[in-house]
Amino acid sequence: MKSEPLIKITKIFFILLMIVFFFSLIKRYIFGLGAISNLSDDMPWGLWKGANLFGGVALAAGGFVVTAVVYIFNLKKYKVFVRPVVLTSFLGYLMVILALLIDDGRPWNIFMPLIFWNTKSVMWEVALCVASYTTVLFLEFLPLVWEKMGFKKALKFWSWLTPALVFVGVILSTLHQSSLGTLLVIVPQKIHPIWYSPILPILFFFSAVVVGLCATNIIAFIYSNKFPEEKISPLVQRLAKSTGVVFYVYFILKIIELYQRGFLKDIFVFDIASSLFVVEFFVLGLIPATALFFKKAVNSKKTLFGLNLALVCGIFLNRINVSVIAFQLKSNIDYFPHFLEIVVSFSIFAIAVYLFIVIAKILPVFSKETT
Amino acid sequence: MALGILFDQNLCIGCGACEVGCQEEHGFKVHKADKLDENNFTYLEEINSITFQRHLCMHCFNPACASACPVSALKKTKEGAVIYNPAICLGCRYCIYACPFNIPKYEWKSQIPRVRKCDFCYSTKISKGLPPACASACPTGATLFGVREELLKTAHQRINKEPKKYVSEVFGEKEAGGTSVLFLRLNEVTKTNLVRNIPDFALPDLPQKILGKTPLVIVALGLFLGGMRFLTDRKNKIREEEQKKDEE
Helix, strand or coil: CCHHHHHHHHHHHHHHHHHHHHHHHHHHHHHHHCCCCCCCCCCCHHHHHHHHHHHHHHHCCCCHHHHHHHCCCCCCHHHHHHHHHHHHHHHHHHHHHHHHHHHCCCHHHHHHHEEECCCCCCHHHHHHHHHHHHHHHHHHHHHHHHHHHHHHHHHHHHHHHHHHHHHHHHHHHHHHHHHHCCCCCCCCCCCCCCCCCCCHHHHHHHHHHHHHCCCHHHHHCCCCCCCCCCHHHHHHHHHHHHHHHHHHHHHHHHHHHHHCCCHEEEEEECCHHCCCCCCHHHHHHHHHHHHCHHHHHHHHHHHHHHHHHHHHHHHHHHHHHHHHHHHHCCCCCCCCHHHHHHHHHHHHHHHHHHHHHHHHHHHCCCCCCCC | CEEEEEECCCCCCCHHHHHHHHHHHCCCCCCCCCCCCCEEEEEECCCCCCCEEEECCEEEECCCCHHCCCCCCCCECCCCCCCEEEHHHHCCCCHHHHCCCCEEECCCCCCCCCCEECCCCCCHHHHHHHCCCCCCCCCCEEEEEEHHHHHHHHHHHHHHHHHEEEEEECCCCCHCCCCCCCEEEEEECCCCCCCCCCCCCCCCHHHHHCCCCCCHHHHHHHHHHHHHHHHHHHHHHHHHHHHHHHCC
C-alpha cells in the first residue's frame, strides 16, 4: 500500500510530540507557567486560551447542533451522524478541560466554581456550563459502551433518556457558546474595535452553529466509506445549504454591527488587524459559505469537504483573533507564543484526534441500528 | 463607610517612603521599585526630577476583577479594600485580563502562583481601623488616608484654590465608575504611565446587562425547543398516517 509510509511518519511524529509534551508539562508544574510560555502580566491570556479554550469550544459545537437537528427538529435521517459527531464534541470538551488544567495557575482548584458561586461572573457561568455539558456529552456517549457490552436494558433506558439529555445539552451549549463572547464584553477599551462588539455573544452563537454544521459534514466525508453513498449525499447537500444560510445570518449581523459602531470603513485598510479580519471573515468565511449555494461545488465530495474545512478554520481563527490578537493589537503588546506553548497547544488537538481513532476502533461509533 | 487614599502630585517629594513602608508591611525585600510586579504593590514613577506619580490598586467601587472572578477569590470589603484569597483561586487570570488599570500581577515562575496586588493593608491595618502602611510612611501628606467622600472634597478644594496648577478632574472620581483611590495631578504633566482610556462607568455593568437576560433565554429557548419537538412530532405522525391511507 502506498499510504503506509505516511502513516508510519505520522506515528513517529505523534510519539515525538508526546515526548516533548510530557517534558513541557513536567517543566510547567515544577517551574511555573512562565517556564514554558511567553505569557506575562501584559498578556495574561495567550495561545492556550485562544486556540484551546475559545477555539476548542467552538470546534466542539457539532454535538449540540447535530443532536438538535435529530431530536428537536426530528430530522431522523441525520441520526447516522449523531454518534461520531457527539464523540468529537465529547473529546473536544475533555481537551478543553485538559488545556485548562495546564493553563490555569492552580489547576487543583479547577472544581472551585462548583462550590463558590460568583453569579456575577461570566467565567463562572462558562465554568459551570462546561462542567455540566461535558457530563451531558458523557451520558450521550454512553450508549456506545452499552452496545459494545451488550447491555440491552441500559440501551433501552438511554433511548428514552436521550431526548431529555439533548434538551438540556442544547440549552447549556447555547448559553456557554455565547457566554464565551460575553467574557470579552467587560474590556471594551482593551479589544481592537474590529472585533470588540456588544453583541459578541450573539455572534459567537451563530458562528458556533456554523462550525457545528460543518463538523457534521466533515465527519460524513471522513467516514464516507461507512455510509451508503446514495443515502448520504442528499443529506450532506441539504446540510451544506443550511450552513450557508446560518453563515449569512452571522455575516449580516457582523456587518450591521460594524456599521453601527462606525468601523465598517476600517475592515479594508489592510493593516495587521484588517488583514486578519479579511482572512477569517471573507477568505475563510464569505467565499466558502457562498460557494455552498452552488450545485457544482456541493456535488463534489472533495470540494464540499474543502469548503467546510475552510469555514471551520475561519471561525477557529476568529476565536483566536477576538480573545488574543485583538487584545494584543489594541495595546501594542509584544507577544508570540513560546515554542513549547505551541507544542502543548498542538499536542492537545493531536491527542483528541488520536483518542477518536482509538475509540472508533473499539466502540460501535457507527452502529448498525442507526445506519 | 468607604475609606480611601488621596495622592497629590504637588505634595510628593519622591522620597520613596511609601514604597519602603509597603515593602516592609508585606515582607518584601526593601528595594527601589520601578514598576508593579509580584514583589511591588506600589511604586513611584519619576515624571521629572521634582514630579512623581504613585501607582497602586485603585480599589474600584465596582471592581472589574472581582466581577470577573468565577469564585470571588477577589472581593470588595465594606471598608473599600479589594482583597484576594489564594486558597480558592483557579489561576484563570481573567482578573488580570479584565482590570482597566492593569493592576493585578501574576507569579509566573511559581509552582503555586498567586495574583498579586495592593490589598490596602486590609488584614493588618484597615480592618483594625489603622491607616495603610504607605499613608503612615508618607512624610509630606502626599498620600492621605481617610473617608473617600471627604478626600474627594479635599481634592476639589485644592483644585479650586489653585486651578492653574491642577488638572481639573480628580483621577478616580469617575474612572471605571469611581475608585477608592484618588489622584490629584499637575497640569504641567503631559505624560505618565497612568492608563488613560478608561470608561467612566462601572465595567461590570456591561456583562451584567447580558447575564441578566440568561433566565429569559433559558425559558424562551426551552419553549422553542419543546415546541419544535412537539410540532415536528405531529408533522411526522400526520405524514405517516397519510402514507398509510395511500397504501390502503
